[in-house]
Amino acid sequence: MNSNPVTTNTWVPLTIQDETEPLLKIISAEREFVTDEHGNVWIDAISSWWTMIYGHRHPKLISALQTQIQTLDHVMLAGNIHEAAEKLSTAILELTNFDYTKVFYSDNGSNAIEIALKLAIQYYENHPEFKPRSEFLVFSNSYHGDSIGAMNVSGKNYFNRIFSELRFPTKEFPAPNCMNCPWGKEPTRCNTECLSDLELTIKQKEYAGIVIEPLVFGANGMVFYDKKVLVKLRELATYTNTLLIFDEVFTGMGKLGEFFAYQKADVKPDLLVFAKGLTGGMLPLAATLVPKFIYDTFVSKDPYKAFFHAHTMTGNALACSVGYASISLLKEEGITQVRDLEKKLIRYAKSFQTKMGIMVENVRVMGGIFAFEWKEPVANDEYLNPIGKEIRNSLRNFHILLRPLGRTIYVTPPYTVSDSSLDAIFTALEKTLSGFLESGKD
Ligand SMILES: Cc1ncc(COP(=O)(O)O)c(C=O)c1O
Incomplete structure (x- = not known):
């Protein structure tokens, strides 16, 4: 990982420029996965800003x-x-x-x-x-x-x-x-x-x-x-x-x-x-x-x-x-896939709510979108709420790419996402947030 975005010649957007935020250098992509320069495979759990609806390089x-x-x-x-x-x-x-x-x-x-x-x-x-x-x-x-x-x-x-x-x-x-x-x-x-x-x-x-x-x-x-x-x-x-x-x-x-x-x-x-x-x-x-x-x-x-x-x-x-x-x-298979994905996300959402209890709010699903709010003592709905970045960075340990919107965390995988990747995303979320609870980040 490149440890400081300022050292790149590219102005990376939506990135605080003098922070030493690790930048992932991606070299290839396929289906819901992207691979970094060290050969680590990551799950693109928000489909690169909601675009790759059939995964990468269909x-x-x-x-x-x-x-x-x-x-x-x-x-x-x-x-x-x-x-x-x-x-x-x-x-x-x-x-x-x-x-x-x-x-x-x-x-x-x-x-x-x-x-x-x-x-x-x-x-x-x-x-x-x-x-x-x-x-x-x-x-x-x-x-x-x-x-x-x-x-x-x-x-x-x-x-x-x-x-x-x-x-x-x-x-x-x-x-x-x-x-x-x-x-x-x-x-x-x-x-x-x-x-x-x-x-x-x-x-x-x-x-x-x-x-x-x-x-x-x-x-x-x-x-x-x-x-x-x-x-x-x-x-x-x-x-x-x-x-x-x-x-x-x-x-x-x-x-x-x-x-x-x-x-x-x-x-x-x-x-x-x-x-x-x-x-x-x-x-x-x-x-x-x-x-x-x-x-x-x-x-x-x-x-x-x-x-x-x-x-x-x-x-x-x-x-x-x-x-x-x-x-x-989309006509041949996309709509069927997104409807199937919705059913799966509803099942995951139920189990996620049960496991996370009162620490999560508004657990919700519509189509290919799963989202919830992480409950905080002072609810601050701004994008810059630091909890978003903390959660994002912790999920990196599981090689999951998400970009929370402040305390709103969401998953929008490709319609074609595999069951094993969905499992990996939800397991990572549950482990990360349970870790936050144990360390008192509530
Ligand atoms: C609802 C909506 N409208 C417009 C835009 C802007 O699109 P673009 O980033 O392609 O300019 C976005 C981007 O996220 C969006 O979500």
């Missing part, structure tokens, strides 16, 4: 890449189209049952969110019956990316507070949270009290959009909430002609057991954004899906109605081919 994805590179690597998508992009767009639209009409490509989740925000603003600009709108309604626990626009529609927190001067107008509301409802309601008895302020606000002024991660706020705590919230948001958005934007960068591509979370919730957003698992983590690719009623407002000979947005690598042919193979895998 043969079908490799084969798609090899086939594509024989003919076309990349061509700019302005003024050109190619088969790889077209095939993928058709496959994506089919996944949505043609709820959407067009696929706008970019190369990461943040950019795909920026595109959705700009499309929303220009939709009102282009639409003959609407006045311009540019303000967004957002939620405290949300994370939509690190570029300025995506950061601005994320909840204000330690990541982005330094840049709050750059914020374009948004109105932030406390995020729905059905694990710890501030109103003490169970989803069955709830009347979406958490949306009362938003309801008052949205009826008083015109907003361009509501931006939300459907059913799970991922990076800000793996907070689960009920689909009732989305039903209510849909109703309010429709009533006020506000666009509803779902960020499925994390939840898309089967993570919750359906192709998309919006299908699980049965609530259709006006703009849909996804990325991460789109290429099974092999290449950078993201998509913003646009329905006909929005697209139609951009169809005009007037150049001022056109959408002037492109990234150099938009619709890269290699990425699109791998994306197509990834969607084929």
Whole structure:
């Protein structure tokens, strides 16, 4: 292990730069495993930031890449189209049952969110019956990316507070949270009290959009909430002609057991954004899906109605081919695999709760996500809560790669993870946390 990240020429992200945090040098990867320079094999228990949904280097994805590179690597998508992009767009639209009409490509989740925000603003600009709108309604626990626009529609927190001067107008509301409802309601008895302020606000002024991660706020705590919230948001958005934007960068591509979370919730957003698992983590690719009623407002000979947005690598042919193979895998086996994984995670969660007792809170599973909070005398939900790093470092003794979000610990393995790796992950968690209890780190 390289003992100090500062000695690398690469600025390793989300890493405190003057800490002597050990850096793993990875030399190869296969399925749920990565191997370091010393030959140690590690389990990538969060699928490299939720991307490798079929594990590393899936043969079908490799084969798609090899086939594509024989003919076309990349061509700019302005003024050109190619088969790889077209095939993928058709496959994506089919996944949505043609709820959407067009696929706008970019190369990461943040950019795909920026595109959705700009499309929303220009939709009102282009639409003959609407006045311009540019303000967004957002939620405290949300994370939509690190570029300025995506950061601005994320909840204000330690990541982005330094840049709050750059914020374009948004109105932030406390995020729905059905694990710890501030109103003490169970989803069955709830009347979406958490949306009362938003309801008052949205009826008083015109907003361009509501931006939300459907059913799970991922990076800000793996907070689960009920689909009732989305039903209510849909109703309010429709009533006020506000666009509803779902960020499925994390939840898309089967993570919750359906192709998309919006299908699980049965609530259709006006703009849909996804990325991460789109290429099974092999290449950078993201998509913003646009329905006909929005697209139609951009169809005009007037150049001022056109959408002037492109990234150099938009619709890269290699990425699109791998994306197509990834969607084929999702349809053929991915959804079945993630549903099986969910059943297994539920079994592990029950036994984990029994063994850990009151030291763990909110032990929960949805699709391919298992998460819980480590109970502390002073509950501090910030990402920088040092307990997260302590747990992460202790798990290294078991060669398990996890990245707790402060005191929230979560596991999101590939859908294809083996039973023995699941066993190894849960055994390591239980041993590590029991060790913490014995040493008084509670
Ligand atoms: C819900 C959500 N939206 C957007 C992003 C940003 O995606 P990217 O890191 O590809 O820019 C993330 C990244 O974790 C995310 O989880």
